[in-house]
Amino acid sequence: MATNLQIDDKLITKAQRLGKHRTKKAAVTKALQDYIDRLEQEKVLLLFGSIDYDPEYDYKRQRMKS
Numbered sequence: 001m002a003t004n005l006q007i008d009d010k011l012i013t014k015a016q017r018l019g020k021h022r023t024k025k026a027a028v029t030k031a032l033q034d035y036i037d038r039l040e041q042e043k044v045l046l047l048f049g050s051i052d053y054d055p056e057y058d059y060k061r062q063r064m065k066s
Contacts, residue, residue, distance in 0.1 A: 005028075012024050021027040
């Protein structure tokens with residue numbers, strides 16, 4: 001899908017240079033993927049402390065079964 005964006009040329013050039021991307025598209029794609037990954041990680045972090053666990057669960061015993 002073709003998309004026209006007005007991106008600050010200095011920013012895209014710097015991202016391209018620092019990331020060693022051959023194209024602007026590659027730099028933007030990498031930036032978007034990193035952004036998505038970070039947002040997904042934040043969602044996981046929000047789960048900490050909100051999920052009940054079984055205090056009797058023995059992960060070491062579970063590993064031995066594999």
